[in-house]
Structure formats: C-alpha cells, structure tokens
Amino acid sequence: MTTASDKIKQRLAQLRQRMEAKGIDAVLMTDPDNSSYVSGFRAISYSRPIVYIVQRDTTTYIVPDLEKDHAEQEAAADDFFIYHESAQYAERETSFTALFKGILEGRLKGFVVGLEMDLISASLYQLLKDNGHQIKDIGKDLIAMRAVKDDDELYWIEQAGRLSDIALEASFDHLSSGMSELEFDAYGDHKLLETVSVEFPNINAGFENWTCSGVERSSQPHLYSSTRKFRNNDVVVHSRQVWINQYRAENERTFLLGEPAVQQKQYLQLAIDAQKAAMKMVQPGVKAKDVDMAAFRVFEQAGMSDYVQHRTGHGLGLSEHEEPYLRFDNDLVLQEGMVYTIEPGIYVPNIGGFRHSDTVVVTKDGYRRVTHFPGELEDMMF
Amino acid sequence: MTTASDKIKQRLAQLRQRMEAKGIDAVLMTDPDNSSYVSGFRAISYSRPIVYIVQRDTTTYIVPDLEKDHAEQEAAADDFFIYHESAQYAERETSFTALFKGILEGRLKGFVVGLEMDLISASLYQLLKDNGHQIKDIGKDLIAMRAVKDDDELYWIEQAGRLSDIALEASFDHLSSGMSELEFDAYGDHKLLETVSVEFPNINAGFENWTCSGVERSSQPHLYSSTRKFRNNDVVVHSRQVWINQYRAENERTFLLGEPAVQQKQYLQLAIDAQKAAMKMVQPGVKAKDVDMAAFRVFEQAGMSDYVQHRTGHGLGLSEHEEPYLRFDNDLVLQEGMVYTIEPGIYVPNIGGFRHSDTVVVTKDGYRRVTHFPGELEDMMF
Numbered sequence: 001m002t003t004a005s006d007k008i009k010q011r012l013a014q015l016r017q018r019m020e021a022k023g024i025d026a027v028l029m030t031d032p033d034n035s036s037y038v039s040g041f042r043a044i045s046y047s048r049p050i051v052y053i054v055q056r057d058t059t060t061y062i063v064p065d066l067e068k069d070h071a072e073q074e075a076a077a078d079d080f081f082i083y084h085e086s087a088q089y090a091e092r093e094t095s096f097t098a099l100f101k102g103i104l105e106g107r108l109k110g111f112v113v114g115l116e117m118d119l120i121s122a123s124l125y126q127l128l129k130d131n132g133h134q135i136k137d138i139g140k141d142l143i144a145m146r147a148v149k150d151d152d153e154l155y156w157i158e159q160a161g162r163l164s165d166i167a168l169e170a171s172f173d174h175l176s177s178g179m180s181e182l183e184f185d186a187y188g189d190h191k192l193l194e195t196v197s198v199e200f201p202n203i204n205a206g207f208e209n210w211t212c213s214g215v216e217r218s219s220q221p222h223l224y225s226s227t228r229k230f231r232n233n234d235v236v237v238h239s240r241q242v243w244i245n246q247y248r249a250e251n252e253r254t255f256l257l258g259e260p261a262v263q264q265k266q267y268l269q270l271a272i273d274a275q276k277a278a279m280k281m282v283q284p285g286v287k288a289k290d291v292d293m294a295a296f297r298v299f300e301q302a303g304m305s306d307y308v309q310h311r312t313g314h315g316l317g318l319s320e321h322e323e324p325y326l327r328f329d330n331d332l333v334l335q336e337g338m339v340y341t342i343e344p345g346i347y348v349p350n351i352g353g354f355r356h357s358d359t360v361v362v363t364k365d366g367y368r369r370v371t372h373f374p375g376e377l378e379d380m381m382f
Numbered sequence: 383m384t385t386a387s388d389k390i391k392q393r394l395a396q397l398r399q400r401m402e403a404k405g406i407d408a409v410l411m412t413d414p415d416n417s418s419y420v421s422g423f424r425a426i427s428y429s430r431p432i433v434y435i436v437q438r439d440t441t442t443y444i445v446p447d448l449e450k451d452h453a454e455q456e457a458a459a460d461d462f463f464i465y466h467e468s469a470q471y472a473e474r475e476t477s478f479t480a481l482f483k484g485i486l487e488g489r490l491k492g493f494v495v496g497l498e499m500d501l502i503s504a505s506l507y508q509l510l511k512d513n514g515h516q517i518k519d520i521g522k523d524l525i526a527m528r529a530v531k532d533d534d535e536l537y538w539i540e541q542a543g544r545l546s547d548i549a550l551e552a553s554f555d556h557l558s559s560g561m562s563e564l565e566f567d568a569y570g571d572h573k574l575l576e577t578v579s580v581e582f583p584n585i586n587a588g589f590e591n592w593t594c595s596g597v598e599r600s601s602q603p604h605l606y607s608s609t610r611k612f613r614n615n616d617v618v619v620h621s622r623q624v625w626i627n628q629y630r631a632e633n634e635r636t637f638l639l640g641e642p643a644v645q646q647k648q649y650l651q652l653a654i655d656a657q658k659a660a661m662k663m664v665q666p667g668v669k670a671k672d673v674d675m676a677a678f679r680v681f682e683q684a685g686m687s688d689y690v691q692h693r694t695g696h697g698l699g700l701s702e703h704e705e706p707y708l709r710f711d712n713d714l715v716l717q718e719g720m721v722y723t724i725e726p727g728i729y730v731p732n733i734g735g736f737r738h739s740d741t742v743v744v745t746k747d748g749y750r751r752v753t754h755f756p757g758e759l760e761d762m763m764f
C-alpha cells in the first residue's frame with residue numbers, strides 16, 4: 001500500500017464518518033475528481049473504467065494495466081485489481097466488467113453501497129442492482145467535503161489565479177484587430193506554460209479558453225474559440241481557466257474594440273457593477289442566493305433582467321464547475337474556505353454579451369480575489 | 383425547427399431504423415458526441431444537463447437558457463424545452479429535474495426508451511425506471527453508426543492529421559535539452575493555432591497533449607505533461623491529438639536525447655516495427671484482433687510481450703477514444719471508412735516507454751495514413 005498523506009487520511013476518515021451515518025458499507029467512485037480527492041491518484045482514464053472502492057476498513061482500486069504503476073505510486077489503496085488488454089494476459093482478467101462483477105459478488109457481497117448517482121454510469125449502477133445491492137447516493141457528501149478548501153488547496157488556487165493574470169496580460173499585450181480568437185488565446189497559453197515551466201519543477205498544469213467575438217458570438221455565453229478574426233467595433237468575451245497541480249482559477253474579461261456603441265459601453269459597465277455588487281456580498285454566513293440576487297438587482301434596476309441567462313457563479317477547485325452554485329434559489333450558507341467564480345452577465349441580441357469572471361475565496365470576514373486582471377470600463381476599450 | 387442538413391436527416395433515419403428494429407419508441411441522449419452526431423448541435427455543457435430526445439416522428443432538445451440560441455441555430459430539433467437559472471424566470475422552469483420529469487410523464491409516458499447505458503448517469507436512468515419505462519441499450523448502435531465515417535468526416539480527420547504534423551514539426555524544431563515538457567507542447571500548440579487561424583475562417587479547433595520524459599515518466603503510458611525539464615539521455619513520449627470542426631487525429635512520437643542506451647534504441651526500433659506490422663494488416667475484411675496480434679507478435683518474437691500494457695489502437699473521430707478497439711479479443715471486421723490509431727507500445731521499467739501513434743483510414747483496398755511525421759529510429763535521435 002502507498003503511504004497515504006495526512007491530508008488523504010483525514011479525507012478518508014471524513015468520508016467514513018459520513019458512510020457510517022448513512023449506513024453505507026462501501027463507496028464506489030468513478031469520477032476522477034472525487035476519487036483523486038479521496039485517494040491522491042488522478043488518472044487520464046478516457047475509455048478505460050477506473051473504480052475506487054472505500055470500505056469501512058479497507059480501500060481498493062480497479063485500474064487498467066497501463067495505469068498500474070501510476071496508481072501504485074500515488075493512490076491510497078490497500079489493494080489493486082488490474083485488468084489487462086493484451087494477448088499476453090489472455091488467461092487472466094481482460095474484461096473490466098467480469099473483474100468488477102467478481103468484486104461485487106466477492107468482497108462486496110450483500111453490502112449497502114454508496115454511489116455518485118449523478119456521475120456513475122447507468123450500466124455500472126444496473127450491475128450493482130442485479131447483484132442485489134441496496135444503493136444510496138453519496139454524491140452530495142463528496143460535494144460538501146470538497147466545497148471547503150484547506151490551505152494547501154487554496155495555495156494552488158491562488159497560483160492558478162496569478163498565472164491566469166499573466167496569461168491574460170500576454171493575450172492583451174498582443175491584441176490587434178485582424179487576429180483570430182484562437183490566436184488571442186494562444187499568446188496567453190504560451191506565456192502561461194513558459195512561466196509555469198520556469199517557476200515550478202515537476203508539476204502538471206493546463207488551461208481551457210473560449211473567446212467569443214462579435215455581436216452574434218459574444219451573445220452566447222459558451223462557444224468554443226474559433227478562427228473568426230476580431231473586427232473593428234467588436235464586443236469580445238474572453239474566458240480562461242488555468243489549472244496547476246489540479247486546482248483551478250477562472251478569469252474572464254469582456255472588451256470592446258474600436259468605437260463601441262453607447263449601449264455596449266453601458267451594458268459592460270452594468271456587468272462590472274453587478275460583479276462588484278455580488279463580490280461585496282461574499283462573506284461567511286451569507287447565503288448563496290444573496291450573492292446571486294445582489295448581482296441580479298443591478299441588472300433589474302437597469303431594466304435588463306430579461307437578458308440574464310445564468311447564475312452568478314459556481315464553485316471551483318478540482319473541477320471546471322463544482323457545486324454549490326450561486327443561484328437565486330440556493331439557501332446554502334457560505335463558509336470560510338469556499339471558492340467561487342463571480343460572473344454575472346447579460347446577453348443582448350444584436351448588441352452583445354457582457355460578463356467578467358473573477359475567482360474569490362471566502363475568508364474569515366469577507367473575501368479575497370485570486371484573479372486581479374484590470375477590468376474597469378476604461379481598461380477594457382482598445 | 384432548424385432545417386436539418388441531408389447528413390443529419392440520414393443519421394436520424396438510420397437511428398430510427400435501429401429503434402424500430404429494437405422496439406424503441408424514444409432515444410434519450412446525454413453524451414455530447416453522440417447527440418452532436420445525430421443533431422448537429424455541440425454544446426459546452428459542463429455542469430448543466432443537456433438531453434436530446436429522438437422519437438419516431440419528432441425530436442426534442444432540453445437545454446439550459448444559456449444554450450437556447452446556440453441550440454436553436456444548430457440543432458435538428460422540432461421542440462426546445464428550456465430551463466432557467468435566474469430569478470427573472472422563477473415562475474417558469476428553473477429545475478432541470480422537474481422539467482425532465484414533466485417530459486417523461488407527458489410526451490414519453492409509457493414509452494420504451496433507448497439509452498446510452500455506459501454514458502448516461504445512474505440518477506437519470508433511475509428517474510426513467512421510477513416512471514415505469516422499459517429501458518433498452520442503444521449505445522452499441524450509436525457506436526456502430528459513428529464507426530464508419532463519410533467523406534465529409536474524413537476530410538476533417540485528414541485536416542486534423544495534417545495540422546498535427548505541423549504542430550509536431552514546430553515542437554521538434556524548438557527541441558532542446560533543458561526545456562520542459564509543457565514548453566515542448568506549447569511550441570506545437572502555438573504554431574497549430576496560428577496555422578488554423580490563417581487557413582480556416584470561422585472554425586473551431588483545439589488540441590490535447592501529453593509529454594512524458596525520462597525513464598520513470600515515459601514508462602507510464604498516460605501522464606499529464608509537467609514542468610519536468612528534458613535531460614541528456616532521456617526517452618520522451620510525446621502525444622498529441624488535434625481536432626478541427628470536431629474531428630480528431632492522433633500523432634505520437636517517442637524520441638531519444640543524447641546518447642541512448644543500446645536497449646533504448648532496440649526497444650524503440652521494436653515499437654516502430656510493431657507499428658508497421660499492424661499498419662500493414664489494415665484493410666477491409668480483416669478483424670480488429672488480427673491488427674492487434676500483428677503488433678503483438680513482433681514484441682513476442684523479441685521476448686518482450688510481458689511489457690505490452692495496452693491494445694494496439696482505438697477508433698477516432700468525434701471522441702478522443704471511440705469504440706471499436708483494436709484488441710486481441712475483438713472479432714469486429716474492419717470496413718472502409720473506419721478510422722483507427724495504430725500505437726503498439728512497450729513499457730520497460732528502468733529503461734523507458736516506446737510508442738509511436740499514427741492515425742489511419744481504412745480504404746477500399748488497404749489504409750491511408752492521415753499523419754505523416756517522420757518516425758524512423760534515425761529521425762528520432764536528437
């Protein structure tokens with residue numbers, strides 16, 4: 001067995017308390033973020049299933065042969081079950097499903113099993129049902145555990161935020177009319193990886209970008225970056241997430257090229273004001289809905305609430321979007337150590353989309369931004 | 383309703399034939415690749431569920447508000463159901479689950495439903511069970527439909543292949559001892575996006591890379607790129623996938639820096655020979671297992687079969703990995719228009735990992751490579 005770090009031991013202990021409270025004998029996880037959170041092992045799995053099993057007194061990983069060494073090095077697990085896919089091993093387990101069934105009928109026989117019901121596949125769930133297991137949802141417990149970050153997690157989120165600022169600066173330094181959305185992204189990507197490479201030995205990092213330029217594309221909150229070239233008088237929404245050592249920050253800016261229409265300036269100012277109003281609300285004891293409504297009221301007072309298409313923000317950490325969400329109907333009470341994006345937006349047909357996003361940590365008496373790229377209206381006109 | 387293209391109409395007709403043969407009244411899809419294949423609409427969904435419903439005589443999309451315009455522009459769907467997440471719409475549907483249940487109990491009442499059982503979540507599946515639906519798996523049908531590519535799909539896969547060659551060339555042109563894995567990737571990324579931007583107006587493109595350098599990291603087939611710096615005498619496995627207009631090609635090279643050990647040269651030559659042997663087998667009528675075994679025998683004859691950790695290749699197209707797989711136990715017969723990676727590898731503790739991957743199309747009488755970056759042993763020594 002890999003020696004689990006204290007952090008992983010604490011997380012396992014916390015999960016087991018929750019299992020006990022719910023009468024769950026074993027938790028089966030397939031989500032890479034959840035299982036890495038509790039085991040310390042993060043694989044690139046793609047088409048090959050990986051299952052992490054936490055029982056009251058033991059832990060087990062089911063991994064494909066090509067993740068065997070990786071898992072054995074990193075995972076807090078007492079046992080590893082390996083499935084193979086080469087003729088060399090034809091007399092051993094070469095079917096994940098057969099191996100998985102064997103474990104269900106063996107060590108997990110008769111157990112009450114906890115699953116991430118929103119994430120595990122219907123086919124694995126049905127295998128458990130066929131084997132007679134009583135199933136309980138453990139998804140919300142994992143969300144609750146992950147929502148409050150410890151100091152180590154916050155350190156990496158801060159680094160991700162700082163690096164995202166550096167990337168944005170590089171993209172904006174190269175900004176010119178006639179460059180494409182993908183080129184704008186690429187300058188930031190390159191600078192980001194160069195910086196990470198110089199500053200951090202032996203660490204993983206990466207990013208995701210979407211840039212939506214022009215009236216039509218910016219009016220849609222989520223589109224992949226394209227080769228559309230920036231034109232004079234474009235509204236552009238640039239979105240970037242950076243991750244380092246698995247932890248993420250989000251940094252988004254809306255900017256205006258050339259001679260924007262009066263309304264475009266007004267609406268961007270409104271999005272900026274809404275973001276500030278929401279951010280000011282962030283502190284322990286406040287409800288998620290209060291943060292959302294602080295932004296909403298800014299739009300409402302300007303008569304623009306019809307153009308609000310999404311909540312004010314989402315949790316952030318290991319996953320691109322994590323619960324809990326800053327939604328008008330969420331009574332969740334914010335706690336110190338939670339991390340959120342604050343990104344109210346409006347999307348106005350024939351005029352454009354307007355949204356900044358910054359990442360904030362809930363502190364003892366308020367919040368701390370981890371992204372600092374300038375975003376006032378005058379900073380956003382080129 | 384969006385006017386569906388002829389291609390989408392054909393795919394819908396083909397899916398409906400399969401539904402009829404299986405006695406399925408409605409198919410519910412949540413996988414973004416499957417639903418974009420049949421509907422023409424590809425969203426960035428993250429935490430917000432999107433469901434595409436194909437009935438015998440009508441099609442429906444359930445989308446969040448922020449994808450409404452995007453879906454209405456691109457999707458072949460007769461109806462759109464929208465769920466909202468802003469206080470403005472608090473009197474309308476603001477819960478995906480409530481909306482979804484309403485549809486199940488309404489227009490789908492009593493229907494036999496086809497699901498992608500390996501992909502849909504346990505919680506949605508259970509909602510269908512609770513509503514009394516008989517469920518059948520439609521996943522294999524969607525895989526079979528997607529496996530054989532049409533000319534338009536092949537065009538984009540060819541472009542992805544060509545662009546991946548350009549990216550590899552840029553990374554190798556900048557190769558130097560002391561640069562990090564992430565920097566090596568970044569040169570290719572930048573050149574790739576620049577090239578795409580110049581050549582293709584208004585198109586989406588992207589990439590994924592992993593570079594594993596040194597004996598320890600290269601011995602593990604799948605690790606995220608890190609800031610580890612290349613050292614003299616390293617073995618490095620560089621993996622790149624490029625996608626353009628949603629279609630992918632894969633291009634991987636193992637290379638040797640400085641003065642490699644005799645065994646490192648031998649094993650890389652072996653991986654090259656195994657790849658050539660597998661590629662030569664590719665033609666219509668041959669079985670998937672024959673391709674896998676052609677590579678395996680090269681390793682076996684050299685006494686190295688213990689170090690084979692994975693199958694010879696996977697299908698490629700919309701997804702990073704698609705079925706069917708080139709595995710020793712797969713009796714699937716190859717057909718013209720299928721697309722595969724050919725990537726046999728060995729991973730030898732204390733010596734390194736050795737794998738090239740190229741993407742090939744099955745043609746009328748053999749195969750055509752879509753990736754052409756040089757890969758002979760002498761090309762791979764720096």
